[in-house]
Amino acid sequence: MRLMTKIRTERRADALSKERIVEAAIAILDQDGEGALTFRALAARLATGSGAIYWHVADKQALLAAATDHVIARVTALVTAKAVSGATPQEAIRALALGVFDAIDAHPWVGGQLSRDPFQYAVLRILEGVGGQVQALGVPQQAQFNAATALMSFILGLAGQYAAGAEFHARDMDRTTALRAVAAKWAQLDPIEHPFVRQVAAVLPEHDDREQFLAGIDLILAGIESVR
Amino acid sequence: MRLMTKIRTERRADALSKERIVEAAIAILDQDGEGALTFRALAARLATGSGAIYWHVADKQALLAAATDHVIARVTALVTAKAVSGATPQEAIRALALGVFDAIDAHPWVGGQLSRDPFQYAVLRILEGVGGQVQALGVPQQAQFNAATALMSFILGLAGQYAAGAEFHARDMDRTTALRAVAAKWAQLDPIEHPFVRQVAAVLPEHDDREQFLAGIDLILAGIESVR
DNA sequence: AACAAGATTGGAACGTTGTTCCATAGTCTC
């Protein structure tokens, strides 16, 4: 008896595969937003039927998780590679966080997906990256869990907010005018009931999301420093 | 000509109203989870048709936002009342954060909704509560925005994660056994690629979400302290 | 009391979605 050659011999040039499906899904998501990804649109783009797609992918959740992982894997791989080549743990954490932020900026749907499913592989990747650097930071073992998950929660929280905001304006306007519109609405709130939000509204249109994000990371890093 | 008496005279005892609809929605969400809230189920519970509901509510998003606000308004009102009666800003922030956490624990769907729409009124309420205490903390004006939104993002991030996790097990098992299952899966990961997650898996089943949440808040508060 | 105008109701109907089912076609092992 011969060992079965499990090597997939190219059946056809245009054969379906999980990878091709995921890439097509990402293309749709990037081009037309989260709402545009349907199995019909996907089947049309791949010139096949929805049944064929289900042969390779369990369901829509799995498809979204795979697409998200595809994007996040790039980020974590790139950053952990940098981390090896002599950077402080703080710098590595900042780089990882910014990598995730930029990925969400480029693919807003990733933000929504990350904050929706805590046990998907992409989230685990980020936790591993953050956790490793927290260890390198010299945080005592019992505190590592809380420190790493705090960083994770912050990243995912802002990810979700930013993504939802991006989904919100999408086509109609650019980000600045959208923020200006929100600020205008907030400025009209009751000064007695919402003094702080009104104050925020004044600086909202000019603020830089990236800087805000990094400031939050630095805040938590400073907090971790004080525990160490 | 006489001024129109715009006072709504009770049309019928069982008249529909936005409030009754929101309360029924909350009942369904609490009882059977986020997926169970449909306009058909809502209409059945209220003994009416879906068209009648649309007369009072714009769409499903508005309904979920109203339901979320209904829950969160209670929390912020309660906590800001406490804050007035002499508590340190730190204590007030902890109380507010824990209030939100407990609300999500009691109504997991609130977590999902909060992290999905950044401009809904409930989020604004939390931001106002947090921001007011950040001011009271003596944080310089330029840093207040970053400090408050960092706390917000952390709260919403963990809210989303916790809610998604709660939705995940829901009926089948309680939280501890669900965590044990996840921990078991994580423990089987490649030790080279995922050392930190494997370490986390060991403590995952015994950890207390509430404590973890509070630890994160304290970490950020410590970070804010160092900036002050 | 009768009427018109608007507010409110209940349920049918529409278009779209995720998913399942199935008849067919391709590919590999004997």
Next chain:
DNA sequence: GAGACTATGGAACAACGTTCCAATCTTGTT
């Protein structure tokens, strides 16, 4: 070639959010 397994494409199904509309109820005017 005969089967067995893999893979495909599209029809069909149930459920959803939403729209539409005829019927009813309430109010203000005569």
